Amino acid sequence: DIQMTQSPSSLSASVGDRVTITCRASQNIGNYLNWYQQKPGKAPKFLINDASSLQSGVPSRFSGSGSGTDFTLTISSLQPEDFATYYCQQSYSILGTFGQGTKLEIK
């Protein structure tokens, strides 16, 4: 099975900061990498697929990049509503494994 490793596990930042979250796959997954945002008590929200394709309605301050085994999610200027947990997911395999999550907290 493909393993996904995110770093860091948690991150403290301030409104207006630029933050980057990294996701690494245990094998080459091409561009089949998705990002989700989850707030406490809520279902995940789909942000990005194909490593860099922003879903409709997602603010442009969110961006994704990478291919192969190394990927990043960048938020260019943090807003109060962005403090949440972020998950990457590989969809190269039907067994769509997730990373362990990165909790983004207010500094």
Place this chain on the structure above:
Amino acid sequence: EVQLVESGGGLVQPGGSLRLSCAASGFTFSSYEMNWVRQAPGKGLEWVSYISSSGSSIYYSDSVKGRFTISRDNAKNSLYLQINSLRAEDTAVYYCARASPRGYNYGYAYWGQGTLVTVSS
């Protein structure tokens, strides 16, 4: 509007069984691949199971293989997860999630609100 509504969760003893349901509306259910994803309390997301649009192709994570059974009824716009031989580590919120129109390779655009399964004596 796309809606996915899970039901069937609850408190069950170790070794027991439950059948989770996911009622779909707002889209042509029979055209979409579906998944179950779970989240233990305070933990991350764990992919559990996949079923193709016709139901002919099914996959499970190693942690549930042999104990969980995914199925669908396209005439009733419903997805199911039969969970047997429940263990404490199966305690989680169970989400149904719809794949992209282009298939599983392109992520899960829609999720239900989840249903909580608690395994405890």
